[in-house]
Amino acid sequence: xxxxxxxxxxxSTTSTACRAKNFVDETEANPFTKEEAKAFxxxxxxPAVDRRRRRLLLSLPVGEITPTAEVRHxxxxxxxEYAGHTQKMINRDLNALQxxxxxxxxxxxxxxxxxxxxxFMPLRAPENHQPG
Numbered sequence: 001x002x003x004x005x006x007x008x009x010x011x012s013t014t015s016t017a018c019r020a021k022n023f024v025d026e027t028e029a030n031p032f033t034k035e036e037a038k039a040f041x042x043x044x045x046x047p048a049v050d051r052r053r054r055r056l057l058l059s060l061p062v063g064e065i066t067p068t069a070e071v072r073h074x075x076x077x078x079x080x081e082y083a084g085h086t087q088k089m090i091n092r093d094l095n096a097l098q099x100x101x102x103x104x105x106x107x108x109x110x111x112x113x114x115x116x117x118x119x120f121m122p123l124r125a126p127e128n129h130q131p132g
Contacts, residue, residue, distance in 0.1 A: 049093075052081050052093065053093050053096060053097055055077055055078060055081065056071065056078060056081075056090075056093055056094075056097070057097055057102055057103065057112060057117075059074040059075050059077070059078055060074070060103070060110065060111060060112045061074075061111075062112060062114055063111070063114075064111060065106060065108050065109040065110065065111045066109045066110055066111065067108065067109040068087070068090060068091065068094065068105075068109055068110055069087065070109075071090050071094070071110070072090060094110055098110075101113055101116045102116055102117060
């Protein structure tokens with residue numbers, strides 16, 4: 001997947017989440033507490049497969065190659081996500097992330113494509129920057 005397709009997928013998800021947030025905020029008889037609304041917005045419009053792949057990507061250690069057989073053991077959340085599933089599911093998720101350009105796969109394992117992920121991060125002011 002090209003960089004622009006990955007960006008559009010992220011933008012589409014964000015756009016849907018923003019519309020959902022506006023709907024929840026503008027509803028007069030809002031039945032949600034702030035915590036419930038936050039949980040709804042985080043989970044409602046993102047398919048489970050995308051949440052799982054995002055969790056996988058963010059769990060990969062930076063600057064290290066992780067053997068694919070060890071991916072499910074990176075943290076408790078991943079272990080729970082992949083419990084009862086075969087290595088094929090992890091490989092499908094890694095292939096999808098590779099198609100988006102977000103991971104590099106080698107014979108020895110996988111590592112996050114930090115340079116590609118930084119392209120989607122908002123710019124930040126230097127830490128010693130004092131606002132005007």
